[in-house]
Amino acid sequence: MPGGVGGEHGQSQQPGELVELPAPLTPPVEIALDELEFVYAYIFARVGNRADAEDLTQQVALKAIPRLRSGAGPAAIRSYLFATARSALATFWSARFGLPVEELRMDVSVESRQHEPTSESVERVDRILSQLPANYRKLLELRFLRGYSLKEVAAELGTTLGGIKVMQLRALRAAARVGSND
Amino acid sequence: MTEPREERNAERIDRIVGDVLAGRHLKATPSDASDHGAIQMAARLAGSRDGYPRMSPAFRRRLTRLLQKGEAPEWINRRSALVAGLGLAAGAVGGALATELAGLLHPARPERGTPERGRMEPRAPLGRWVDTGLTLADLDDGVPRRVTAGAIGAFLVRHGEQVAAMSAYCTHVPCELAWLADRNVLNCPCHNLAFSVEDGRPMSHGPQPVPALPTVKVRVQEGRLEVFGT
Numbered sequence: 108m109p110g111g112v113g114g115e116h117g118q119s120q121q122p123g124e125l126v127e128l129p130a131p132l133t134p135p136v137e138i139a140l141d142e143l144e145f146v147y148a149y150i151f152a153r154v155g156n157r158a159d160a161e162d163l164t165q166q167v168a169l170k171a172i173p174r175l176r177s178g179a180g181p182a183a184i185r186s187y188l189f190a191t192a193r194s195a196l197a198t199f200w201s202a203r204f205g206l207p208v209e210e211l212r213m214d215v216s217v218e219s220r221q222h223e224p225t226s227e228s229v230e231r232v233d234r235i236l237s238q239l240p241a242n243y244r245k246l247l248e249l250r251f252l253r254g255y256s257l258k259e260v261a262a263e264l265g266t267t268l269g270g271i272k273v274m275q276l277r278a279l280r281a282a283a284r285v286g287s288n289d
Numbered sequence: 290m291t292e293p294r295e296e297r298n299a300e301r302i303d304r305i306v307g308d309v310l311a312g313r314h315l316k317a318t319p320s321d322a323s324d325h326g327a328i329q330m331a332a333r334l335a336g337s338r339d340g341y342p343r344m345s346p347a348f349r350r351r352l353t354r355l356l357q358k359g360e361a362p363e364w365i366n367r368r369s370a371l372v373a374g375l376g377l378a379a380g381a382v383g384g385a386l387a388t389e390l391a392g393l394l395h396p397a398r399p400e401r402g403t404p405e406r407g408r409m410e411p412r413a414p415l416g417r418w419v420d421t422g423l424t425l426a427d428l429d430d431g432v433p434r435r436v437t438a439g440a441i442g443a444f445l446v447r448h449g450e451q452v453a454a455m456s457a458y459c460t461h462v463p464c465e466l467a468w469l470a471d472r473n474v475l476n477c478p479c480h481n482l483a484f485s486v487e488d489g490r491p492m493s494h495g496p497q498p499v500p501a502l503p504t505v506k507v508r509v510q511e512g513r514l515e516v517f518g519t
Contacts, residue, residue, distance in 0.1 A: 158314045273295055
């Protein structure tokens with residue numbers, strides 16, 4: 108190539124001659140990032156916070172690298188990413204509570220890509236809430252779904268801050284019992 | 290009737306809930322094991338509150354760098370590396386991980402300095418604030434909007450209640466950039482170079498590093514967005 112532009116480092120450039128730049132993203136990375144968006148949503152729906160969801164998603168991405176290098180297709184990448192995500196979630200909860208995975212009842216089923224990964228999760232939450240006593244349901248809806256502070260929830264339900272904390276614990280335990288049978 | 294022990298548990302669980310709802314790490318420990326069901330349910334409920342959660346642009350960029358080049362040492366922590374099975378000591382993560390990732394898609398390139406970001410601003414006698422006809426409400430968060438202020442072409446990008454403006458022209462060759470919604474980048478059609486919507490940083494390099502997109506002055510005047518142009 109005249110002047111040596113367009114490729115190797117350290118070669119001279121001719122004024123006015125354009126260089127070929129690489130594409131911003133190459134297809135395997137694009138595929139992995141698209142799938143990791145789904146993985147992130149899947150994980151977020153189960154840990155409920157961005158910090159842990161990002162940590163776990165990056166773990167999944169790290170694990171996936173050898174598969175990407177092997178030139179696996181989109182279906183294989185997707186399958187591997189979600190299997191890795193399930194494993195990462197199991198390890199996450201197991202490490203937090205110091206319990207073996209088998210003792211933790213976890214919903215780690217994988218929704219297909221054709222469906223919104225969180226829609227099933229939202230439906231499940233609605234189903235669980237609908238089976239709770241009205242006061243528990245209202246507390247959890249205000250606190251978790253509508254963003255009320257505990258003080259605001261206490262005011263809304265006409266009780267004290269200390270009382271609402273205990274009620275929150277009881278409501279979560281009740282929801283967990285319902286969820287374990289769901 | 291509430292017992293002191295239940296009150297203590299309720300306090301403890303509420304601290305965990307507060308962290309999760311604030312987007313912070315879930316800080317449960319083995320001492321919380323008896324309430325693991327309640328804590329996992331709290332996480333479930335918190336995880337359903339935002340509809341369809343998406344990665345933040347910053348996190349997506351970090352993942353992109355990891356997958357593309359292995360530029361990970363500053364954000365890969367020891368726990369992630371170990372859980373991922375890389376078996377790396379924290380201090381060795383940078384080099385070892387880079388080696389692991391090198392050749393994934395591109396041959397690794399030596400780090401080179403990127404020129405500093407400039408500002409695009411007309412000379413004083415010519416410069417004037419130009420009403421774009423837009424208000425903040427006309428902009429979707431993180432979605433660039435192309436505007437013209439005389440000789441200045443810019444993209445406005447809203448970040449919450451703030452708005453940033455950057456040049457609409459590639460810093461490599463003066464081609465007009467286009468926003469690619471599927472990648473959320475500003476793309477140069479001449480050489481396929483991509484710039485970050487967030488900060489105008491080039492997201493891919495050719496043989497020569499190129500500067501980030503220059504900033505353009507923008508302000509809100511009586512609710513309308515004005516760009517300093519000609």
